[in-house]
Amino acid sequence: MKCSNGAVYKTGGLYIHIPFCIRKCRYCDFYSITDLSMIPDFIAALKQEIEMTQAPPIAFDTLFFGGGTPSVLDAADIGSIVETVLNRFQFNADIEISMEINPGTVDVHKLKALLTAGVNRITIGAQSFQESELALLGRIHTAADSVSAIRGARRAGFDNIGIDLIYGTPGQSKTGLIRDLEMAVSFEPAHLSCYMLTYEPGTLIDEMRRRGDIEPLGESDAAALFELAGEYTASRGYIHYEISNFATSDAYKSRHNSKYWSFAPYIGLGPAAHSFIEPVRYWNHGFLKAYINSILQKKRPIEQREIIDREKRLLEAIYLGLRTSRGVEFDEFERMCGLSFTKRFHDLIHELAENGFASLSKDRFALTLKGMLFHEAVVDRFFYRLPEI
16 A cells, blocks of 8 residues: 555554453563553543544554453443444454453353454463463463353354463473363364463562572473474464464464564554554553543653664564564565665575574575574574674
C-alpha cells in the first residue's frame, strides 16, 4: 500500500493493552494492576483514545487484546471496544481478532460471548499442566481449569486456538516438559507458544532468585529443554517459525505478532502500549492514572517517541530477523538498510552455516534450531561487525 507521500506501508496491526489482573504472576514484568474497580474509567478513556488517534493510511488486518489479563473484562465490554475500533479504523475483511485468555477467568458461556463479540483467535495461558509449576509461577488457575478452558473454547465454536507454556523452571526435567507438551498437543491447538522462563528485574520470581529461595536451571539444562521443545513440536507436525512460537500451518501463525518481527506498522492503545509507524516508535504512559489523566486533558497519552534511524534499523533487522525461521532476506535487508548482508557478513554467515548454526540459500540466511539456542551470542557477533554509521 502506498500513502500520499509515496511511502509503502505493509498491512498494519492494532494492539490494545488491558492493564488488569486478578493477581500478578511472579514472572510477569508487563504493566498491570489488580484494582478492578478502575475498569469502567479505563474503558471510557480507551474509547476516547481510539477517537483521538489519527491513523496513517494503513489497512489493518489484526486486532490483538493483550495484557494484563484481557479476559477479566466482560464479553460485552470487549464487544463494545471491538465495535469502536472497527468504526474508527480501516480493517481488511479477513481481520484476525486475537485475545489472551487466563483459564481462571472464563467458562464456556463467556467464551461463546467472546466469539459473538468478534474474537476469532484465542491464546489460552495454561503455562503448565502441573500444579507444582503453576504454584511456583503464581498462576491463579489449576491444570483442570486449563483443560476446561480449552475444551470450552472448542464447544464455544473457536477453531483457532493457541496454548501458551512456560518451561525452564527451577528443577524442571525433560520428563516434566514432555508431560506438558504431550498434554498441550493432545488438544490439537493450531498454535503453541513455549517460553523459556526469564528472571526479569522487579518481578517476584527474580526476588526469590536473589534471596536464594529458588535456583535457576543451569545453562546446559535450559539448552537441553529448548532443543527438546523444538524437536518434540517438529515431530508432531508443528512449524517452528519463531524462537518461541509454533504453528500447525502458515495459516495459523500469529499474524499480529509476526508484524513485530518484520517492521510492519502497528498502533498500540492503552497504558504502556507501543506503536511503530516508520520511522517513529512511540509509547503511552506506563501507568493507568497518568494515561487516564492525559486523556481527560484532551491530550493523547504518549509518553515518549524515538526515531528509528539507520543504525537502529540495522540492529533490529538482524536481531528480529534471526528470531524467525524466515531469517534475514537479502533483498529486503538491502532495501531497508542500504547494506548488502552477504557482502558485509560474508565470512561470518558461511562459518555459521558450515558449523550447523544456520542455513544459507541464495536469497536468505536463517538460524537452525542449534543456532536459535545461541541467538543472543550469534547476534552479538553480527553487531561487532557492523559498520560505523
